[in-house]
Amino acid sequence: MLTLSQVNKRYPTGDRALTDIELALPRGQVMALIGPSGAGKSTLIRCVNRLVEPSSGSIRLGDTELTRLSGRELRRARRAMAMIFQEYALVDRLTVMENVLSGRLGQVGFWRSFLRRYPADAVTEAFRLLERVGLPHAIDKRADALSGGQRQRVGIARALLQDPQLLLVDEPTASLDPKTSRQIMRLIRELCAERELGAIINIHDVALARQFADRIVGLRAGEIVFDGKPEALNAEILTTIYGEEDWDTQGEVGDEAGAHTPEPATRLALASGGAS
Amino acid sequence: MPVSTTTQGTPIWRLRTTRAQWLQYLGWLTGACLFLLCWKVISDNTMWVFVEDAGRQGSDLISRMLPPEWSYAQRLWKPMWDTLNIATLGTLLGIAMAFPVAFLAARNTTPHPLVRSAALVIIVASRSINSLIWAMLLVTILGPGVLAGIIAIALRSIGFVGKLLYEAIEEIHPTPVEAISATGAGRLQVMNYGVLPQVMPAFAGISVYRWDINIRESTVLGLVGAGGIGLQLNAAINSLAWNQVSVIFVMIFATVLVSEWISARVRHAII
Known part of the structure; x- marks a missing residue:
């Protein structure tokens, strides 16, 4: 569904953020993108929806070549790709409902959105989504009155109101506690399954990535150094991605009980690698 | 070392x-x-003979101001009302013009660097000229009266509000703007949803603050013929009616006090 080929990104400062990225994401696959801070994970997903302009290469979503779009066409293409952010990126002074409805901005004219007169089906869908993410009571609250986990749920509802084909998820759990992190990852996972959504999830926490992703891609200094099943991820590969470290630290991270997903027997509990 | x-x-x-x-x-x-x-x-250029009796001159002036001729206040309500209108209408006109200028001047919302330069020129031009001087120019063009005062206040306010507002716009969090752009929203929608809610408190605070300043500035505009209580002040000083001048001072003082109180309350309520 999403195909990246020969994608390069070089910032004006001369820093090479991405080198010859080749990646294909089939429909419905949840892919975790791991790698140290500064490896280019955020740049990669921002190149897909063109919040960052790739320097060269081709990115295709279905039949659309995304790198050549501009103006109206780019806006239309962006509707199909919803993004979820690390710091939630809600507009604090707007209500939860306004934040969720802003997911429809690409399909609603300026004056309708200015007057907050959204089509009835968008409003119905927003109610349904807020129910689905577990926030039916918070509709009239202002976004800054919510806790971190609740805010991320609003962010997810906003993304889904776009009715996207693809989710771009940038560090969804970096600001959340371990329990909420798991709940949020599980929610994203379930929603992807319900709607057959493809997702690219940037994530620092390797344990979470192994638990919730179908596929893991490791990025190091802008290059893909690993691409495979979560089970294939071992200490040696982690060293290739992150550099030398004693990865066998079972028990160092407190695993909270009650995770539904069965975990591989060889599971490594890992501390995450620094803030981004 | x-x-x-x-x-x-x-x-x-x-x-x-x-x-x-x-x-x-x-x-x-x-x-x-x-x-x-x-x-x-400075000391060599001062005529110390005049300074030596400053105390006597000062007390003399105060004795002429006291007691204030309170009955004169009857004739001041209308000019005082004009003054308030000059300040309020001038502020409204000024912020209406400053609002778009600020969005054109802010680095993160301007459509083009050349537009940004033009907007900055407008802001600097407005700021570099005091409202009293704007009023002098406008009295020459429009003739004396309240209209010249309103426009003078408005022109001076563009720079003040525009500058503070564009700085506030440049300081917003970029991620909500990114998030709104990522939904496929258009330029104006990004402004409306991503930028505006973030600068609204600053905008309201700046506007009320400017209104408060404009009340004070509009009290002197009459000195150059641009309407309001300054006209009366000028006439009273010229006719050496110091006991009327003191009434005007008391009225200006009371008005400024009330406007400061209102603006403090409003800002407190918004922020």
Whole structure:
């Protein structure tokens, strides 16, 4: 569904953020993108929806070549790709409902959105989504009155109101506690399954990535150094991605009980690698 | 060098090198000399005979101001009302014009760097001219009266509100803007959803603050014929009616006090 080929990104400062990225994401696959801070994970997903302009290469979503779009066409293409952010990126002074409805901005004219007169089906869908993410009571609250986990749920509802084909998820759990992190990852996972959504999830926490992703891609200094099943991820590969470290630290991270997903027997509990 | 080593080999640290320390002493000495020199020049140019009886002149002026001729206040309500209208309408007109200018001037919302330069020129031009001077120019063009005052206040306010607002726009969090752009929203929608809610408190605070300043500025616009209570003040001073001047002072003082109180309350309520 999403195909990246020969994608390069070089910032004006001369820093090479991405080198010859080749990646294909089939429909419905949840892919975790791991790698140290500064490896280019955020740049990669921002190149897909063109919040960052790739320097060269081709990115295709279905039949659309995304790198050549501009103006109206780019806006239309962006509707199909919803993004979820690390710091939630809600507009604090707007209500939860306004934040969720802003997911429809690409399909609603300026004056309708200015007057907050959204089509009835968008409003119905927003109610349904807020129910689905577990926030039916918070509709009239202002976004800054919510806790971190609740805010991320609003962010997810906003993304889904776009009715996207693809989710771009940038560090969804970096600001959340371990329990909420798991709940949020599980929610994203379930929603992807319900709607057959493809997702690219940037994530620092390797344990979470192994638990919730179908596929893991490791990025190091802008290059893909690993691409495979979560089970294939071992200490040696982690060293290739992150550099030398004693990865066998079972028990160092407190695993909270009650995770539904069965975990591989060889599971490594890992501390995450620094803030981004 | 701040870090040096004693003969025993232990390192010593001082804040400045010896050279920097001496240069600093020299700097203070030069500053003190300059201050004394200026003092002498001013003193030589002052006619001390006039200053010597300043106390007597001052008390004389105060005795002429007292008691204030309170009945004169009857004739001041209308000019005072004009003054308030000049300030309020001028502020409204000013912020209406400053609002788009600020969005064109902010680095993160401007459509083009050339537009940004033009917007900055408007802001600087408006700021560099005091409202009293704007009023003088406008009285020449439009003739004396309240209209010249309103426009003078508005023109001066564009720069003030525009500058503070565009700085607020440049300081917003970029991620909500990214998030709104990522939904496929258009340019104006991104402004409306991503930028505007973030700068609204700043905008309201700046506007009320400017209104408060404009109340004070509009009290003197009458001195150049642009309407309001300044006209009465000018007439009273020219006719040496000091007991009327004191009534005007009291009224201006009371008005400014009330406007400060209102603006403090409004800002408190918004932020």
